[in-house]
Amino acid sequence: MPSLSPDTLIREVVETHKGADAVFAAHGLPCAGCHVSTRESIRGGAAVHRLDLDALMADLERFIADGTVPPARRKPAGPSAPPMERQRKPGVEHVVAVMSGKGGVGKSTVTALLAVALRRRGRSVGILDADITGPSQAKLFGVTARLHQGADGKPHPPVTRTGIPLMSMNFLLDNENQAVIWRGPMVSSAIKQFYGDLEWGKLDYLLIDLPPGTSDAPLTVLQALPVDGTVLVSTPQGLATMIVSKAIKLVQQLNSKVIGLVENMSYFVDSSGQRTEPFGPSKGVELVVESGAPLLAQLPIDPVLAALCDEGKIEDYASPDYDALAENFIKVLPALAAGTPASR
Ligand SMILES: Nc1ncnc2c1ncn2[C@@H]1O[C@H](COP(=O)(O)OP(=O)(O)O)[C@@H](O)[C@H]1O
Ligand SMILES: [Mg+2]
Structure with missing residues (x-):
């Protein structure tokens, strides 16, 4: 390979020199698992993350020469409250919240498809639909079963066709069109019970589909449940991006972590192969700068997906875009657990 230049693509460096992602990570660049x-x-990348380009180049050249990985550069500690003690549930390895600023950006769809893609990779994954007043997960998966009592005498959530345990307010309503008119404290207590009182079994990941915005429910989840981090979903539309900035601030104020960003409805490819961006150009890079977290995926608008959602057959949908999302998600979580800058 010709000698390294600042204009070499990050992906090229990481692919040519195995292990070089550790050098980027030490400098605070979450390149492994980042779509950018x-x-x-x-x-x-250095400009986006406000890094010292010369120091990064020097460390990369040293790594290529003799394999040395530099120690992690400490970021100045921000104002932060001490982490709250939260009850971990035995058997549930990671709890991850999925959040958006604005409704209708596809947060529930992305949560469901991330779960489906993780399941296809052999991971055990559950979904807690924390949108108590506007639940949608039961409909997406076409699940109408109710809670059942296991041999252990405990209540178990229904399981989807491909083996994803799922809890949604729908399973407690007489009919799915019934309105749930509950105040914040009741919503919060329902979410805590969904998490705490149900027997979820052994899970690698429990994904929590939050209602849009920064209301009581996201606060409850981030404060009361042992959330490892949050995935933020947005669309490139200016309004959606502006509101997701608020969500980033909320997560950071609560001393939680943004694991990654997903830009949904980024583009549309028509039958002639023509690509258009109905919501305008990607805002992914701006959000990466603001959150310091990687862009896990940019997902297209796909009418096939919308139809399968309406039919309750979301598990039939397969697309390389969601495979990439799941792969990137799996990659960034260990970095998060280790507390490297990729998690911040
Ligand atoms: N990438 C996509 N392509 C096509 N339709 C989508 C896509 N993402 C979401 N949708 C559709 O958009 C609507 C809103 O999605 P939903 O996941 O319910 O949003 P949210 O949970 O953010 O309110 C749904 O009808 C869903 O089927
Ligand atoms: Mg939703």
Whole structure:
């Protein structure tokens, strides 16, 4: 390979020199698992994350020469409250909240498809639909079963066709069109019970589909449940991006972590192969800068997906975009657990 230049693509460096992602990570660049790295140069990545380009280049060259990985550069500690003690549930490895600023950006759809893609990869994954007044997960998966009592005498959530335990307010209503008119404290207590009182079994990941915005429910989840981090879903539309900025601030104020960002409805490819961006150009890079977290995926608008959602057959949907999302998600979580800058 020709000698390294600041204009070399990050992905090229990481692919050519196995282990080089550790050098980027030490500098605070979450390139492993970040969609941006596929088209970002070292110079661009350093600019986005406000890094010292010369120091990064020097460390990369040293790594290529003799394999040395530099120690992690400490970011100045921000104002932060001490982490709250939260009850971990035995058997549930990671709890991850999925949040958006604005409704209708596809947060529930992305939560469901992330779960489906993780399940296809052999991971055990459950979904807690924390949108108590506007639940949608039961409908997406076409699940109408109710809670059942296991041999252990405990209540178990219904399980989807491909083996995803799922809890949603729908399972407690007489009919799915019934309105739930509950105040904040009742919503919060329902979410805590969904998590605490149900027997979820052994799970690698429990995904929590939050209602849009920064209301009581997201606060409850981030404060009362042992959430490892949050995935933020947005669309490129200016309004959605502006509101997701608030969600980023909320997560950071609560001393929680943004694991990654997902840009949904990024583009549309018509039958002639023509690609359009109905909501405008991607805002992914701006959100990466603001949150310091990687862009896990940019997902297209797909009418096939919308139809399968309406039919309750979301598990029939397969797309390489969601495979990439799941792969990136799996990659960034260990970095989060280790407390590297990728998690911040
Ligand atoms: N990538 C996509 N392509 C096509 N339709 C989508 C896509 N993402 C979401 N939708 C559709 O948009 C609507 C809103 O999605 P939903 O997941 O309910 O949003 P949210 O949970 O953010 O309110 C749904 O009808 C869903 O089927
Ligand atoms: Mg929703």
